[in-house]
Amino acid sequence: MxxxxxxxxxxxxxxxxxxxxxxxxxxxxxxxxxxxxxxxxxxxxxxxxxxxxxxxxxxxxxxxxxxxxxxxxxxxxxxxxxxxxxxxxxxxxxxxxxxxxxxxxxxxxxxxxxxxxxxxxxxxxxxxxxxxxxxxxxxxxxxxxxxxxxxxxxxxxxxxxxxxxxxxxxxxxxxxxxxxxxxxxxxxxxxxxxxxxxxxxxxxxxxxxxxxxxxxxxxxxxxxxxxxxxxxxxLIDEHTVNVAYDERRGEPRGKPGTEGAGDCIDCNRCVQVCPTGIDIRQGLQLECVACTACIDACDEIMDKVKRPRGLIRYASEEALEGKPTRFLRTRTVVYGLFMLAGVAVMLFSFSRVQPFEATVSRMTGQPYFVTDDVIRNQFQIRLVNKRNEPAAFRVYLEGAPAGMQLAGWGADAMQLAPFEERTRPLILVQPREDYTGRARLEIVVESGDGDRSLRRRAEFVGPDPRVFQ
Amino acid sequence: MSSPDKNRQDRDDIPPGATLREHVYDGIEEYDQRLPNWWLWTLYITIIFSALYWIVWYTFRAVPSDEERVTAAMQEIEARRFAMVGEIDDDTLWAMSRNPNVIASGHTVYRDQCAFCHGDDLGGGMGGGLPLDDGVWKWGHAPVDIYSVVRDGSPDPTKGMQAWERELGPRRVAEVTAYILSYHDPENMETAQDSPGRASER
Structure with missing residues (x-):
């Protein structure tokens, strides 16, 4: 068979x-x-x-x-x-x-x-x-x-x-x-x-x-x-520490007592225990998952034949040739720097995450409405509490022109349940007599404790102010 | 690229049973080893799958296309909407307006969406909405008239009442209508004024 x-x-x-x-x-x-x-x-x-x-x-x-x-x-x-x-x-x-x-x-x-x-x-x-x-x-x-x-x-x-x-x-x-x-x-x-x-x-x-x-x-x-x-x-080079067979010590292979033989007795234990079916004595191969089974197998045999352990061990190619392994190399420094850059940017961006989100958009329909005494712009504000705890928000205007008011939003903070998302109308009104044309302003959403705020730009639009004169 | 050596296959450094591919690049040669059978099977299975897929998809059209699915879903949404609207008439709205649960959820919608313009107590507000407690109804005093103003917005687009159905859905439109009706009763409503002429109104 x-x-x-x-x-x-x-x-x-x-x-x-x-x-x-x-x-x-x-x-x-x-x-x-x-x-x-x-x-x-x-x-x-x-x-x-x-x-x-x-x-x-x-x-x-x-x-x-x-x-x-x-x-x-x-x-x-x-x-x-x-x-x-x-x-x-x-x-x-x-x-x-x-x-x-x-x-x-x-x-x-x-x-x-x-x-x-x-x-x-x-x-x-x-x-x-x-x-x-x-x-x-x-x-x-x-x-x-x-x-x-x-x-x-x-x-x-x-x-x-x-x-x-x-x-x-x-x-x-x-x-x-x-x-x-x-x-x-x-x-x-x-x-x-x-x-x-x-x-x-x-x-x-x-x-x-x-x-x-x-x-x-x-x-x-x-x-x-x-x-x-x-x-x-x-990714690796001659200084990388791998699971490796010490060829200088092990070769030529031979039964214990053989004249001129190295430490490897060619018992094949390292091959028998390998879960990917390679012979580590042929050097580093792509199949090797560095599972260390061959290290343990060889150490056990070395103990039995009373030779020092480590014929197969964690070692770099340089170390196997008797030279020192350098850990500080261009490669490790560059990879290390990239890693640190990733960690630094990650920490920075994580610290910048806002616990809530706000978007302001215009309501459907006309961009502005003129009544007997005021000009009105209608927006909608969508607030998202992204955290697993209730949160309160205050909404107010900054840089608004004279007389402009946020209709219906008192000084009270708005309460949002954990993960709640809520859309509310946000109506801006300005008396005709104060109106001097289009204006840019900021709608500020501030978390209850006042330590975080989001600013959203909005434009208040209306007719040419000369129509009121 | 050097020309392939005719006798390359007979060299002793090639393991028995192995053959070399014809090409040599910079002295690098390649064995012609068989792919793993499991690997080949992944290819055969994709071939079988593509044939079945072709038959199911194109020959028999056994699976609805994305377009058909979207159309079907849209039709279902429309059907549900019409079913909802179909149930809405003056009597059901009046009945809803006497149901505390409906009033409670309608109140929530009113507080979050309507109060900015129409006032916390329906008395009209700074945002420019008409009062809803004065027994004067600009676009008709029947409950379904009020319902359609909420759903589709003001018939006069210069007044700023937007269509709310897309945002609230038919159920909540009905609930908030019922909430407004809870401030009124059918007898008074019958005698209420329609005022389509109040064009100068806010």
Whole structure:
């Protein structure tokens, strides 16, 4: 059988291990690695999963910590609420985040992939654990793959895929909770799928995609689809710290006791544990997600043969040649500056966000009205309270010509409920005897405590003043 | 670009089973490896999808186009509006004007939108609106007349009463009309004056 024959497949630099010559998939069964990095990564993964799962449940200022409310176009982030009009802020947030990623990549390679990417977190620490628990270790899983259909195989497969679908459904629900909040999600979950057909199909499709991804697609996402992995060669250089094999120390390979051999005993453990099917001893490759499994695997072997650990370790190319790694380089400085620029602009623009919005427009109909004693212009003012708390606003005129008044707006502040949006007429009147022609003025909207105000320019129009003389 | 070497495929640095593409650019050569099958399947599925899409969309027109959907939605809105207006007559407006819930919501609309011109107590205001409590009705004293002035605006465009239906919707137009009527009663209204001639009015 092709599958058993390919168990001896040796990774090479000319083709992707997980794709066979005929284009079919070579399904990897990485061995279990044990060691300090595995423990540390599992700890980080559990922490991240707790954070991902907890954010929609934790409430800050009366709203979930993260609630991207698409229906009412309000975005609640850690107690601050943003309106859809503030979407432009996301630009600085996202570019800042991108340069943070570039910066860490230039310094330490693909830390993100190995330690924090949801693909790795869920695949390595949830789905592969389930697979390990149900189907056994790597040789047992390969045997099961090759085995003829039997009751045992069917049972294990159904159990495994059942659990996979269950977890995928849970992740899909969690994902949706970020956009609709837990109570709404629960209301949908407890009603018939026919009533919530849109939400139900979204959930079914996302569950299907997650299941496909984590049950079968796996490392193909990192190798073929993920753009970040493809950017590596542009972001790193010889001073970047990567997961690397110390060739000077390890080569030539040989069994312990062989004359003139390096430290690598060619046990192939680093290849067996690799979740993307590469041989790290061939150097840095685009498939490598820097998961550190090979570091732990090699350290374990080095301990056994009583040689120093770190034949595979976090090291830069320069360090492997015995030279010092420089962290302060043009590349890191430039990425760092871009990152800081992003952070600075982000903080600046976030601090400039007004908690309310006001727009003034003319009412439909004629631009002005003349009565026996006054000239009248009719506007409408739309006030939006963008915050999750009641707010009071005062509206007054500034730079208005003599005698002009704001009809009907007393000194009382207007009260707006949280997130309320209200449109009110705003009528400007000026006695005929004071009228001297068109005038420009400002309509000022001031928040109740007087510390924020918005100014909107308006033009008061009327007939040629000579008609009144 | 150097000319391809005829015997390139037989070199020993090429792994068995691999073939090279014909081109060489600056000494860089490329393997002719098969794409992953799953990748090819994404192509096949899009081809199948496009065929189905063509049949469903263009041959059978099984799915309404955007234009048809917009037209249908607009027709539904119109139908609802007419249904709403169809129910509105003098008697229903009078009945609404005696319903405390309707008066309450009508009052909210009045306070937010009308009071600037017509005054907090309907007595006319600084913004230039006519008094609504004096039993004099410029554009007709029947409740439906008042309703249509609120809905469509003043028949005299020089007076500044805009059409409010677009802003308030038919329900709230009816509610605010009912609120105004709550200050009056049918008997007095019958004897009320219509004053279409008050052209000099504010």
């Amino acid at each position: 092709a599958k058993t024959a390919s168990q001896a497949k040796r990774p090479n630099l000319d083709s992707v291990t997980t794709i066979n010559q005929d284009g079919s998939r070579f399904f990897l069964h990485p061995s279990d690695a044990r060691g300090r990095f595995v423990v540390a990564r599992r700890f980080v993964a559990i922490l991240l999963i707790v954070i991902y799962a907890g954010l929609p449940w934790v409430h800050i200022n009366g709203q979930p910590a993260v609630f991207l409310d698409l229906f009412s176009r309000r975005f609640h982030l850690f107690g601050i609420t943003f309106a859809a009009q503030e979407m432009w802020l996301a630009f600085f947030f996202i570019t800042g985040l991108a340069f943070l990623l570039f910066f860490t990549t230039a310094l330490f390679g693909r830390l993100w992939c190995g330690w924090a990417c949801p693909q790795t977190v869920f695949l390595e620490h949830v789905y592969r654990r389930v697979e390990r628990w149900i189907e056994g270790d790597a040789p047992a899983r390969r045997q099961l793959d090759a085995a003829a259909l039997s009751g045992n195989k069917v049972f294990k497969r159904i159990l495994k895929h059942g659990v996979f679908i269950l977890f995928s459904g849970a992740i899909a629900h969690l994902f949706l909770a970020y956009f609709v909040s837990i109570p709404q999600l629960y209301a949908w979950m407890t009603s018939s799928p026919r009533e919530q057909f849109g939400a139900f199909s979204f959930m079914a499709v996302s569950t299907g995609i997650l299941y496909f991804n984590f049950a079968w697609f796996r490392e193909q996402l990192c190798i073929v689809i993920c753009p970040y992995g493809r950017l590596q060669s542009a």
